Amino acid sequence: MANPPIQIKNLDFAYGPVTVLEDACLTIADKEFICMVGPNGGGKTTLLKVMLGLLEPQKGTVSVFGQAPTLGRKWIGYLPQYASLDPSFPVTALDTVLMGRLGKTRSLGFYSKADHEAARAMLARVGLEKIEKRPLAALSGGQRQRVLIARALVSEPKLLLLDEPTSSLDDYVEKELYELLQELNKDLTVIVVSHDIAFVSSYVERVVCVNKQVHVHPTSEIGENIIHDMYGEHVHMVRHDQEQRHG
């Protein structure tokens, strides 16, 4: 069997004396579409950064496509939390996507024709082929997130990590974005952090709950008990609409 995109075994991570992840184990299979949920401060972003080799665990092992994260991360496209670019920054959609080629391009100091072609192809893939010359300031929030997804995709990743990509978007824009991710998932593995379990559970089959410990649940298991354990009694976000499952 090929090496899985992510394999984490018995991982501990602490910022100084504060333990954030404890004995975490997680295997993500090729072409899975996974949602990562958990309370604020539960450790989701930390776990993504460990996968990217940006943080080193104190204990345990992490492999990314069978390699150490610092090597395997060349196969990862990452959309960080709060990645919203300053809209007044004077760049076009195409310029922004091209930035994703910086680790890939072979030309020094300028982008090659191949880089431009790849960036245009990715803008088309996220449904924005007609707006490549528009300044970011002229785009909607949803369009900007698509541009950032195109930027993450243009390095030709096999795994896409998105940290709360829809937190500032309207419901219908969120739905469109998840439909795009579902489409992209035909070709690559997708891990998306979201607080909106009810919404996301109609797209994914497994949910990774991160609250110091990591537990994986099939979507069908997600009910009041698990939500309360994760978020506390006051949260009611269950929408068990399996009959409305997409795809």
Ligand SMILES: Nc1ncnc2c1ncn2[C@@H]1O[C@H](COP(=O)(O)OP(=O)(O)OP(=O)(O)O)[C@@H](O)[C@H]1O
């Ligand atoms: N650089 C850092 N130094 C010290 N503590 C940190 C650092 N980054 C995060 N933390 C702490 O680690 C814990 C986990 O943070 P993390 O950002 O991984 O959680 P999260 O689940 O992504 O939260 P949220 O849903 O709010 O984004 C929090 O208590 C946070 O304050």
